[in-house]
Amino acid sequence: MRSYRKELWFEIPSRRGFLNITPEVEAAVEASGVRDGLCLVNAMHITASVFINDEESGLHADYERWLEKLAPHEPTWQYRHNLTGEDNADGHLKRQVMGREVVVAISEGRLDFGPWEQIFYGEFDGRRRKRVLIKIIGE
Amino acid sequence: MRSYRKELWFEIPSRRGFLNITPEVEAAVEASGVRDGLCLVNAMHITASVFINDEESGLHADYERWLEKLAPHEPTWQYRHNLTGEDNADGHLKRQVMGREVVVAISEGRLDFGPWEQIFYGEFDGRRRKRVLIKIIGE
Amino acid sequence: MRSYRKELWFEIPSRRGFLNITPEVEAAVEASGVRDGLCLVNAMHITASVFINDEESGLHADYERWLEKLAPHEPTWQYRHNLTGEDNADGHLKRQVMGREVVVAISEGRLDFGPWEQIFYGEFDGRRRKRVLIKIIGE
Numbered sequence: 075m076r077s078y079r080k081e082l083w084f085e086i087p088s089r090r091g092f093l094n095i096t097p098e099v100e101a102a103v104e105a106s107g108v109r110d111g112l113c114l115v116n117a118m119h120i121t122a123s124v125f126i127n128d129e130e131s132g133l134h135a136d137y138e139r140w141l142e143k144l145a146p147h148e149p150t151w152q153y154r155h156n157l158t159g160e161d162n163a164d165g166h167l168k169r170q171v172m173g174r175e176v177v178v179a180i181s182e183g184r185l186d187f188g189p190w191e192q193i194f195y196g197e198f199d200g201r202r203r204k205r206v207l208i209k210i211i212g213e
Numbered sequence: 214m215r216s217y218r219k220e221l222w223f224e225i226p227s228r229r230g231f232l233n234i235t236p237e238v239e240a241a242v243e244a245s246g247v248r249d250g251l252c253l254v255n256a257m258h259i260t261a262s263v264f265i266n267d268e269e270s271g272l273h274a275d276y277e278r279w280l281e282k283l284a285p286h287e288p289t290w291q292y293r294h295n296l297t298g299e300d301n302a303d304g305h306l307k308r309q310v311m312g313r314e315v316v317v318a319i320s321e322g323r324l325d326f327g328p329w330e331q332i333f334y335g336e337f338d339g340r341r342r343k344r345v346l347i348k349i350i351g352e
Numbered sequence: 353m354r355s356y357r358k359e360l361w362f363e364i365p366s367r368r369g370f371l372n373i374t375p376e377v378e379a380a381v382e383a384s385g386v387r388d389g390l391c392l393v394n395a396m397h398i399t400a401s402v403f404i405n406d407e408e409s410g411l412h413a414d415y416e417r418w419l420e421k422l423a424p425h426e427p428t429w430q431y432r433h434n435l436t437g438e439d440n441a442d443g444h445l446k447r448q449v450m451g452r453e454v455v456v457a458i459s460e461g462r463l464d465f466g467p468w469e470q471i472f473y474g475e476f477d478g479r480r481r482k483r484v485l486i487k488i489i490g491e
Contacts, residue, residue, distance in 0.1 A: 075214050075353050075491045077388040079459055110216040112253060112350060114390060114455050118466025120405045126313055127259045127305055132293035136302050137309075140284065145418065154410035163414050166405055170415075170450055172309055174404055177253050177316050177455055179348035181218050186346060188257025207464060209457035211389055211490060212350060213214045214353050249355040250489055251392060265452055266398045266444055271432035275441050276448075279423065311448055316392050316455055318487035320357055325485060327396025351489060352353045 078106030078210040081118070086200030089147075092134045093195040095124075095206065099178075100185060102208045109183045111212015115193060116175035118205040121165030123172035123196035141168045141198075165198030172196050180212055217245030217349040220257075225339030228286075229304075231273045232334040234263075234345065238317075239324060241347045248322045250351015254332060255314035257344040260304030262311035262335035280307045280337075304337030311335045319351055356384030356488040359396075364478030367425075370412045371473040373402075373484065377456075378463060380486045387461045389490015393471060394453035396483040399443030401450035401474035419446045419476075443476030450474045458490055 080102045082095060099115055115124050127133065145167035150156045153163030176193060179186035195206055219241045221234060238254055254263050266272065284306035289295045292302030315332060318325035334345055358380045360373060377393055393402050405411065423445035428434045431441030454471060457464035473484055 075389075077490070079388075079457065079464070110214075110218075110350070112251065112348065112390065114457055116455075116457070118469065120466070120468050125309065127309070128294075130294060130297065132296055133302065133305055135293045136306065140306055144283070144422070154413045155406075155408060157410055158408065163411060166411055167414065167418055170403065170405070173312065173451065175455060177255075177314060179218065179253055179255070179346055181348070186218070186348065188259070188344060188346075190259050191257065205466060207457055207466075209390065209459070209464065212216070249353075249357075251390065251487065264448065266448070267433075269433060269436065271435055272441065272444055274432045275445065279445055283422070312451065316394075316453060318357065318392055318394070318485055320487070325357070325487065327398070327483060327485075329398050330396065351355070 075211060076108050076213060080208045082206040083203055084195060085203045086197040089200050090138060091197045091200060094129055094192055095195050096193045099193050099208060103180055103185055106210040108180050108210050108212035111180045111210060113178045113180050114175060114209045116207050118207050121162050121169055121199035122204055123169045124176055124206060125172045125196060126176050126191050126193055128190050129192045141171060144171060162199040168198045214350060215247050215352060219347045221345040222342055223334060224342045225336040228339050230336045230339060233268055233331055234334050235332045238332050238347060242319055242324055245349040247319050247349050247351035250319045250349060252317045252319050253314060253348045255346050257346050260301050260308055260338035261343055262308045263315055263345060264311045264335055265315050265330050265332055267329050268331045280310060283310060301338040307337045353489060354386050354491060358486045360484040361481055362473060363481045364475040367478050369475045369478060372407055372470055373473050374471045377471050377486060381458055381463055384488040386458050386488050386490035389458045389488060391456045391458050392453060392487045394485050396485050399440050399447055399477035400482055401447045402454055402484060403450045403474055404454050404469050404471055406468050407470045419449060422449060440477040446476045
């Protein structure tokens, strides 16, 4: 069995944002030498997500507006977590809707994807350096 | 290490629907010859889900009504994604709530399930052929 | 390839609650002898979740209130599932938001975690014994 580990670091300049990290994950799969296996990609922070969906800016605007409706940032005092001095409680909620991680099959040395699947980092409390973990196992 | 890959194809005749795919996944586990390992089952399309819950028609009606409340299909013009000519933005949102994939343990050659766990394909933009990927690794 | 399987049993004394199970999962990783691999932790019941987030009681109160808003327990007659004699339909919905499972990388014999990641069991229909499955594969 082979295994491979890589961290990706980002600093999203705004509170929230979506970043396509598919090329970085593809590069990790190639570097791993794994032909058949599983690739885990997870946010290492608990106000961020890794998810798979479409590279389409209108859809990302829809996600932003929808998540803000489901778990509004304001008023920040509505959340008990923010009594700790944080203002990111909504980010902990949004991250649960969008998910922490994806597991992607690797077949014939490549991400085994459907036609429109792309991997995104979703930031809900940005403006600081944060990490994603890629872990690959297989043969 | 053994690995096994199989695609399942479906055409759900309505926009939305849930399909129990547990027998197909069990058959894949048996065909794989894997006794101990992990089984990934994921939608290969981004307006569909794979999830684990109960085979109970009342619950499925509850999911349908609940998801429609969280992310309504109508009016379609409320979503920017639909300006691209699509009418499926709500499907991209619903899929995030229900999830893209499940990872199930394989033990003693079988899906290692609790008493009521069943695997479902959740369709949110049907009436065309779409795929699920099963990827198994183990020994 | 090594594999390891362990069940954790709980009885949460109230309908809903969150329990930090990180120490039990860490112990399983150590017992497995796996240095590099993947660790699946999943609820074996369909009105419960396993998720990763922060060990902070204010945040847990926020999750409780937020989930109750997204999928209220009362009135129980609003859900068709409850016509079967159950009163836990809301638990099946809440579990989809919080997720069934997490997959965590194992590196150098330990859970490969970011600074604040902790694993929780989320109960949405408690007051009876229920199980979590830990399945580890790797080398």
